[in-house]
Amino acid sequence: MKLMISCKEAAEMMSEAQDQSLPFMRRMALKFHLSMCYGCRRYKKQLQIIRDLARGYLTGIERTKPPEARELPPETREKIKSALKNHHNH
Amino acid sequence: MTETKVAGQQIPDPALWVDEYGDYLYRYALQRTRSTQLAEDMVQETFLAALKSIDKFSGKSSVKTWLIGILKHKIIDHIRKNSRLQNVSEITGDDQTVDDFFDKSGHWKKMPSRWNANPSELLEQDEFWQVFEDCVGRLSNQQAEAFTLREIEDIKTDEICKVLNITPTNLWVSLHRARVRLRKCLEENWFNG
Numbered sequence: 001m002k003l004m005i006s007c008k009e010a011a012e013m014m015s016e017a018q019d020q021s022l023p024f025m026r027r028m029a030l031k032f033h034l035s036m037c038y039g040c041r042r043y044k045k046q047l048q049i050i051r052d053l054a055r056g057y058l059t060g061i062e063r064t065k066p067p068e069a070r071e072l073p074p075e076t077r078e079k080i081k082s083a084l085k086n087h088h089n090h
Numbered sequence: 091m092t093e094t095k096v097a098g099q100q101i102p103d104p105a106l107w108v109d110e111y112g113d114y115l116y117r118y119a120l121q122r123t124r125s126t127q128l129a130e131d132m133v134q135e136t137f138l139a140a141l142k143s144i145d146k147f148s149g150k151s152s153v154k155t156w157l158i159g160i161l162k163h164k165i166i167d168h169i170r171k172n173s174r175l176q177n178v179s180e181i182t183g184d185d186q187t188v189d190d191f192f193d194k195s196g197h198w199k200k201m202p203s204r205w206n207a208n209p210s211e212l213l214e215q216d217e218f219w220q221v222f223e224d225c226v227g228r229l230s231n232q233q234a235e236a237f238t239l240r241e242i243e244d245i246k247t248d249e250i251c252k253v254l255n256i257t258p259t260n261l262w263v264s265l266h267r268a269r270v271r272l273r274k275c276l277e278e279n280w281f282n283g
Contacts, residue, residue: 046205053222079134
């Protein structure tokens with residue numbers, strides 16, 4: 001396992017590391033590369049920013065859609081209510 | 091108002107659930123399915139499923155959390171059914187998309203630039219979400235789904251593999267491509283703009 005990796009390989013590893021721990025040697029190779037490559041250091045930070053943003057996504061959408069687009073249409077609301085009532089009574 | 095006592099919690103008459111939680115579930119479903127018809131159907135199915143399994147409600151979470159849990163499963167089932175129709179060419183091992191970003195020696199063709207980013211501030215900005223959605227929309231179907239399930243829904247990778255019917259390697263490739271492309275799109279359309 002080589003210690004000198006390319007940015008392309010580093011990007012692959014950083015993506016992998018987002019979902020599972022890297023094995024020791026790969027982690028070391030990545031650390032070594034990051035110590036020397038500011039582009040990949042930025043990439044690493046940006047991956048985390050994207051993750052933080054994605055996690056907040058649903059809350060963000062909650063706030064930004066106009067009220068009409070955010071409400072269950074009245075007919076649907078009534079339809080569901082009667083469906084529930086019918087089920088409840090059986 | 092008749093109330094049902096389940097697992098030590100007073101919950102309102104199921105018919106009132108619709109008033110209480112209907113809009114919230116609808117917004118969630120609409121955002122994930124992008125179809126008003128589908129979203130309405132899913133909300134209805136969710137309420138019915140909740141009614142049927144009301145005795146299984148343990149009371150450990152709030153009613154809202156419980157309902158969202160049921161809705162999430164409906165959405166996942168829907169994605170799973172539609173994934174079976176995926177184009178096979180989506181699932182190849184070629185790295186062509188990611189290759190576009192690196193030169194022959196594996197260096198960045200264009201170094202990532204510095205972002206001035208405060209996630210908690212961005213979360214409040216409508217314009218940012220528009221850009222974010224557009225960028226996710228530019229990914230391939232599988233990449234968008236993999237990214238959304240992993241990063242937005244926070245689902246574990248082995249479960250995503252089952253939902254999308256792909257191998258862990260294919261999932262990893264899709265996630266990697268999604269991240270590289272999304273990062274670039276956000277950089278070009280927001281952080282560098």
